Amino acid sequence: MRQALAAVAALLVLGAVLGVAYVTLEGRTDEAALDAPDETVDAYLDAWADGDHAAMVELVRDPPASFVADHEQLREGLEVTRLTVERTDLEEDVDGRATATAVVTAELDVIGSLAWEVEVRVLRERGRWGVAWTPEALHPEWRPGLRFATTTAPAERAPILARDGRELAGPGERVTYGFEPATVEAADEVVEAFEAAIPGSGATAERLLNQGGLVDGWFYPVVSLSAEAAGEVGRELTGVPGVLRRTEEGARNLLADGFAAHVVGRTGEATAEELERLGPPYEPGDHIGRTGLEEVLERRLAAREEVRVELRDGTDGPVRATLATGTVGRAGDDDDLDPGPVTTTLDVTVQRAVENALAGRRTAAAIVVVDASDGAVRAAASRPIDGFNRAFEGRYPPGTAFASVVVDALVAEGGDVTATVSCPEEAVVAGRRVTNVAGADLGEAPLPEAAAAGCATALARLGAEVGADALSGAAGRFGAGVAPIVPLFANGLSFPDPVDVGEAAVAAAGQGRVEVSPLHLATIAAATTTGSWWPPYLLEEDGPGTTVRLAPGSLDGLEQLLAVTSDEVDGPGLAGITGEASGTDGLVLGWFVGTIDGLGVAVLLEDEGGSEAGVLASRFARELAALEDAPVDDEG
Secondary structure, eight states, rough: OHHHHHHHHHHHHHHHHHHHHHHHHHSSSSSSGGGGGGHHHHHHHHHHHTTTEEEEEEBSSOTTTTTHHHHHHHHHHEEEEEEEEEEEEEEEOTSSEEEEEEEEEEEETEEEEEEEEEEEEOOOOOOOEEEEGGGGGTTTTTTEEEEEEEEOOOEOOOOOOOOTEEEEEEEEEEEEEEOOOOOOOOHHHHHHHHHHSSHHHHHHHHHHHHOOOOOOOEEEEEEEEHHHHHHHHHHHHHHHHHHHEEEEEEEEEEEEETTTEEEEEEEEEEHHHHHHHHHHTTTTTTTOOSHHHHHHHHHHTEEEEEEEEEEEESSSSSSSEEEEEEEEEESSSOTOOOOOOEEEEEEEEHHHHHHHTTTOOOOEEEEEEEEETTTBEEEEEETTTTTTOHHOOBBBGGGGGHHHHHHHHHHHHOTTTTEEEEEEEEEETTTEEEEEEOOOEEEEEHHHHHHTTOOOOHHHHOOOOOOOOHHHHHHHTTBBTTOOBBBSSOOOOEOOSSSHHHHHHHHHOOOTTTOOHHHHHHHHHHHHHEEEEEOOOOBBBOOOOOOOOOOTHHHHEEEEEEOOHOOOOOOTTEEEOOOOOOOOGGGGEEEEEEEEETTTEEEEEEESSHHHHHHHHHHHHHHHHHHHSOOTTTTO
């Protein structure tokens, strides 16, 4: 009996031993790994990559109590989606020690991947190998008590660029001058000071001061300038009772004050209502686009967040190390949004020539310049600077500046561009009365000369002669009804089909239901140099569009038309004609339409005639020639 019991006991002991061995083998990644340093290290690294922190603990000699929590916090704090660990080297000495190096690569949820190198030390005790773990084995810069963290914040607003990469709008400091009603001693003194410091701002100050319901203690802004420009005018405003200066951080600076202002636009601090409309992630204090590209491309320009991968002292403590930085799209934006800089087709030199030509002008005007080779907008500006974007948004009768379309229709019908036409001051054509806006009476003259002189009566008679269908066909070849390829609101050419001969006559004179924007009229001018019309585009990524060929033989006739320039057009390399039209309420509109160095140019003046438009176009041509001859200014 005793022998039987002893045998049973022996079997139980053997079973227990085998069971312990089994549990031990199951508890470790690979029991055999403990017999060699490389296999021990590889088992440890494989377990780390798999996120099997319990298996790592089995391979570590005297692991700290927070071992598993620290490794889990690394994954959570860095927002790791995948971790790979690859051993790159192993050095073993004769004393039972070995050191392995490995590269840890963490694929992060926000900014791609982050890699770092670690050292893993292993020791042999009683013939078995184990990891002698140190904090550097987790990350070279980590120490107990530090926490991995990923933080995000709105990144600096992306710039708007010219075609050559120069910033048309970028980060900077703005200075705003205004007044506080309670401290104003003499309104006239404030108005005079603003006008002396910044010509044109006096009218704004006067309007604000004269409006009712001013609130004491409230700041009323009059003019906003770059910090550099503000320094130049501050002397005129300093010390004037009631005038205050505010500096605005996080604002935007144009290449120069007012430079392409209507196209590029402006920004300002978001109001509570705007924050509610925009929604997350916008917060109080954020600057948003108010006009131009800044407004219509708001989500794209501001659609980035700066991401910082950090080691912090505790949960909310100071940053001890920055492991990586980057920018990503802001949460909540469309998946197809491409956040970042926006490159326009604007040419800095051409735009500067336009701005210089318009310098000091406060009455309504617009100049647009497009590339004849593809329709790219090279410059656009409108005045007054605080008015609407006339260059793009305006809808005006083109008047005799519409002559290019009439010539194309005439050529298509087999007519002779050089033929003599009758140009009385007034004519009745198919029951419609047509009058030359400028009162010209040339009698008999070749068509190019008549068009250059603004002879609406001659164009009206040609319109009646070629007919409605020919005019509609020519207007179509010049892009009638085709929308401009610009993200801003813009008008093109509206040419409803004439219902009878009388309306065809009026339409040929650029009146009646015919309307055009300065932007589109510049494309009509551009087409006269190539024989092809291109739709205008403003962003490099959007164009060019689809071209349309003019009538066969039309190019020669158009060249003859523009070769007879008005007396006021004397700018170097400039060719074109002036024109006039009757706007709403009898307002006279002055036009210039022409070309210079492969560019199409359109100039609009409200309440001024074609002669003045020709003078402004010539001023632009001289400014452009001077800038092209000047040394290159890398600073813009």
